[in-house]
Amino acid sequence: MTPVLQGLLTIIIGVGGCVGYFYASNIILDKVIFPAKGPQTGRNINRANKVRPWLFLFPAMFALGLYLVYPVVGSFYRSLFNRAGDEFIGLGNYANLFAEEAFRTAVFNNLLWVLVVPAMATFLGLLVAQLTDRMAWGNIAKSLIFMPMAISFVGASLIWKFVYSANPDIGIINSIRDSMGLSPVDPLQIPFWNNFFLMFILVWIQTGFAMVILSAALRGIPEETIEAAIIDGANPFEVFFQIKVPQIMGTIVVVWTTITILVLKVFDIVYTMTGGNFDTEILPSYMMSFMFRDDGRATAVAFVIMLLVLPVMIWNIRQARKEMR
Amino acid sequence: MADLKLTDVEKAYGEVKVLSDINLDIQQGELIVFVGPSGCGKSTLLRMIAGLEKITGGTLEIDGMVVNDIPPAQRGIAMVFQSYALYPHMTVRDNMAFALKIAKKTKAEIDAAVNKAADILQLGPYLDRLPKALSGGQRQRVAIGRSIVRDPKVYLFDEPLSNLDAALRVATRIEIAKLKESMPESTMVYVTHDQVEAMTLATRIVVLAGGGIAQVGTPLELYDRPNGEFVAQFIGSPAMNLLPGEVVETGAQTRVKLDGGGVATVQIPTTDADKGLKVNLGVRPEDLIASDDEDYLYQGEVDLIEALGELTVLYFKPDAPDANPVLAKLAGTHADLRGKTVKLKADPAKLHLFHNKVSLLYR
Numbered sequence: 022m023t024p025v026l027q028g029l030l031t032i033i034i035g036v037g038g039c040v041g042y043f044y045a046s047n048i049i050l051d052k053v054i055f056p057a058k059g060p061q062t063g064r065n066i067n068r069a070n071k072v073r074p075w076l077f078l079f080p081a082m083f084a085l086g087l088y089l090v091y092p093v094v095g096s097f098y099r100s101l102f103n104r105a106g107d108e109f110i111g112l113g114n115y116a117n118l119f120a121e122e123a124f125r126t127a128v129f130n131n132l133l134w135v136l137v138v139p140a141m142a143t144f145l146g147l148l149v150a151q152l153t154d155r156m157a158w159g160n161i162a163k164s165l166i167f168m169p170m171a172i173s174f175v176g177a178s179l180i181w182k183f184v185y186s187a188n189p190d191i192g193i194i195n196s197i198r199d200s201m202g203l204s205p206v207d208p209l210q211i212p213f214w215n216n217f218f219l220m221f222i223l224v225w226i227q228t229g230f231a232m233v234i235l236s237a238a239l240r241g242i243p244e245e246t247i248e249a250a251i252i253d254g255a256n257p258f259e260v261f262f263q264i265k266v267p268q269i270m271g272t273i274v275v276v277w278t279t280i281t282i283l284v285l286k287v288f289d290i291v292y293t294m295t296g297g298n299f300d301t302e303i304l305p306s307y308m309m310s311f312m313f314r315d316d317g318r319a320t321a322v323a324f325v326i327m328l329l330v331l332p333v334m335i336w337n338i339r340q341a342r343k344e345m346r
Numbered sequence: 347m348a349d350l351k352l353t354d355v356e357k358a359y360g361e362v363k364v365l366s367d368i369n370l371d372i373q374q375g376e377l378i379v380f381v382g383p384s385g386c387g388k389s390t391l392l393r394m395i396a397g398l399e400k401i402t403g404g405t406l407e408i409d410g411m412v413v414n415d416i417p418p419a420q421r422g423i424a425m426v427f428q429s430y431a432l433y434p435h436m437t438v439r440d441n442m443a444f445a446l447k448i449a450k451k452t453k454a455e456i457d458a459a460v461n462k463a464a465d466i467l468q469l470g471p472y473l474d475r476l477p478k479a480l481s482g483g484q485r486q487r488v489a490i491g492r493s494i495v496r497d498p499k500v501y502l503f504d505e506p507l508s509n510l511d512a513a514l515r516v517a518t519r520i521e522i523a524k525l526k527e528s529m530p531e532s533t534m535v536y537v538t539h540d541q542v543e544a545m546t547l548a549t550r551i552v553v554l555a556g557g558g559i560a561q562v563g564t565p566l567e568l569y570d571r572p573n574g575e576f577v578a579q580f581i582g583s584p585a586m587n588l589l590p591g592e593v594v595e596t597g598a599q600t601r602v603k604l605d606g607g608g609v610a611t612v613q614i615p616t617t618d619a620d621k622g623l624k625v626n627l628g629v630r631p632e633d634l635i636a637s638d639d640e641d642y643l644y645q646g647e648v649d650l651i652e653a654l655g656e657l658t659v660l661y662f663k664p665d666a667p668d669a670n671p672v673l674a675k676l677a678g679t680h681a682d683l684r685g686k687t688v689k690l691k692a693d694p695a696k697l698h699l700f701h702n703k704v705s706l707l708y709r
Contacts, residue, residue, distance in 0.1 A: 245431030248398050253445035253496070254419030263444075267435040 039080070046076045093327065100320035114321035124322075126300055127307040130216055131285070131329075134303055137217070139280040141224045143273060146231025150239055151261060163236065167229035174226070174289035181222045182294060185209055210299050219301055222290050227283070231276045238272040239265060271344045278337035285330045304329075349374050349409060350395070350500055350533060356403035357390055365391060365557050368404065377526050377534040379544040381580070382554035389504055391554070392537045396425050396502050409499055419448075421500075424493030428505040430485045432477040438464075438488050439473040442495045463491040466528070467521075483514045490525065503536040507543060523547055541581060545569070553577050573708040575700045578628050584659065584673045587634075588626040588700070589644060596620050600699065600706075602627055606665065608643045612697040614706050625706070628698035631659065634674040634690045642689040644672055651684050660688065 055065035153159030186192030187207040189199035288305030308322035350372035357365040365387045380388040393399040397418030446456045467487045545565045553560040572578035579585040595601035596616040646662035658680040662672040699706040
């Protein structure tokens with residue numbers, strides 16, 4: 022069978038299956054379970070109508086359950102077992118994690134990431150959005166700043182590996198140091214600060230995202246409120262911080278939390294740049310280092326990450342909903 | 347509280363001049379209304395006074411000081427916008443207090459000013475609400491309150507009632523009139539396209555057209571003695587009828603023979619040289635009365651009737667298909683006139699004569 026035929030067949034079976042499911046399930050509901058005849062016609066119709074929405078919701082709920090809820094529960098279950106998966110050890114993996122120095126470093130570093138990256142990316146995005154607003158070449162500047170968004174995290178890491186290179190002929194930092202007569206250093210090996218060099222890569226990528234969303238939000242501010250503020254005597258800073266920013270606060274929060282969630286998931290940058298060495302480990306890359314070697318440990322880390330993301334996620338969804346209203 | 351003087355003010359966007367030769371002397375305590383068709387530049391002129399648009403020529407003086415290059419906040423003006431322009435994230439109190447906070451006034455001063463303005467505008471119960479929890483009329487009152495708090499020399503209103511529904515518009519218009527009365531010292535400039543607002547509120551009206559001032563005068567001056575066909579037709583609703591004709595007798599009174607066959611005696615003096623002059627006779631629909639005299643001014647077949655109860659508007663069949671129909675506004679109900687031929691006349695004192703679109707009174 023050719024792939025084309027296979028594809029067609031899949032489509033026909035899939036779509037036909039959906040139609041067939043909805044048709045058949047409704048028929049069964051109306052004719053067999055609650056038939057609209059006999060002494061209880063009215064009650065049966067009402068009951069059928071109460072059940073009907075669930076017939077339509079069922080496939081989606083089933084798929085989400087299979088691919089979202091089950092993995093969560095399954096991961097948690099797996100995290101309660103040992104490395105081989107054959108011995109139940111309760112919260113042993115978690116206890117081991119918290120006892121381990123590397124895990125605590127990863128949590129601390131991750132905390133830094135969560136604090137710094139969303140704040141920096143949102144702030145810079147807002148700054149760029151404001152500065153390029155209504156400027157002749159603003160759109161060119163914006164597309165340049167947006168471009169890193171199109172690069173994969175690994176690709177970006179490669180670019181920055183060159184920037185941070187210890188070789189003064191390649192890395193810009195060491196090239197500058199060299200021109201000043203200083204000996205080369207490897208920025209990625211400077212303890213503590215190397216975290217920030219890594220964070221900067223993600224800031225570089227995410228600023229474009231923040232800028233695009235915030236730029237649209239700034240454009241949505243009614244012009245008259247700004248003119249009214251100017252007449253009221255506000256200087257540009259007061260207009261920006263007291264009139265513009267409060268009006269787009271909802272959007273700022275959504276951008277901020279969206280980037281926060283992303284930060285808790287990105288392992289690529291640390292994984293490619295330092296491999297977690299020199300005290301740069303963060304939770305996702307820490308998890309990667311256990312994957313397929315100690316799944317009990319890895320799923321325990323995954324579960325910790327999920328617990329950390331969850332509150333931000335809930336807040337993000339709430340804010341986004343508020344924005345839509 | 348100040349005079350406002352515009353001398354040869356003009357506005358150009360690059361090569362395109364949208365306003366030129368604007369000369370105006372606004373006295374302290376006046377309420378000046380700018381009216382004009384859309385696109386005539388009335389809002390632009392107001393925004394130039396406010397300082398939101400650059401003045402590209404001429405000078406603007408407030409209180410005897412040239413303010414062309416002075417930023418809006420230091421001009422001593424306050425502006426009320428059509429869209430209210432309230433700060434959506436601030437309560438009514440904070441909206442009104444914003445300018446004073448920026449000016450670093452003390453809390454006691456701010457509270458006193460805000461409470462006073464809230465009293466005048468009956469906003470007391472709403473001070474801690476956000477703008478979105480207010481009705482349109484209340485929002486507009488907050489916007490006015492925001493101006494009052496600043497105690498400006500000149501109030502600027504940019505179509506403040508346009509976003510309100512009809513009933514509220516009338517109510518708010520009366521409120522603005524009362525507000526003006528309670529502050530007789532303050533100077534106000536008010537932009538509108540609604541001539542009822544202009545007629546009822548204005549001390550003087552400035553009619554803007556084609557990038558310049560068409561006429562300045564008190565509302566009734568403009569109504570009774572328009573200087574040209576544009577103002578004549580712009581002020582008053584429905585618009586003044588213009589009937590083409592020719593001067594046949596001159597003197598203290600002028601007799602005009604109209605192309606439609608009618609004749610009219612007008613109380614406008616003319617000289618012998620005017621004999622045979624092609625003119626347009628202007629007569630307002632409300633000045634026309636039905637008549638059976640030999641000496642009629644206009645006769646025509648009634649094409650359409652609008653019976654409004656207290657009066658009836660008659661639309662006469664135009665002579666040419668694309669000509670404007672003659673309108674007459676008769677008191678009472680005349681629903682039976684449709685399709686009939688009616689003769690009309692008017693009081694000679696209420697007729698106007700225009701030659702080349704200019705009134706013979708203003709030659």
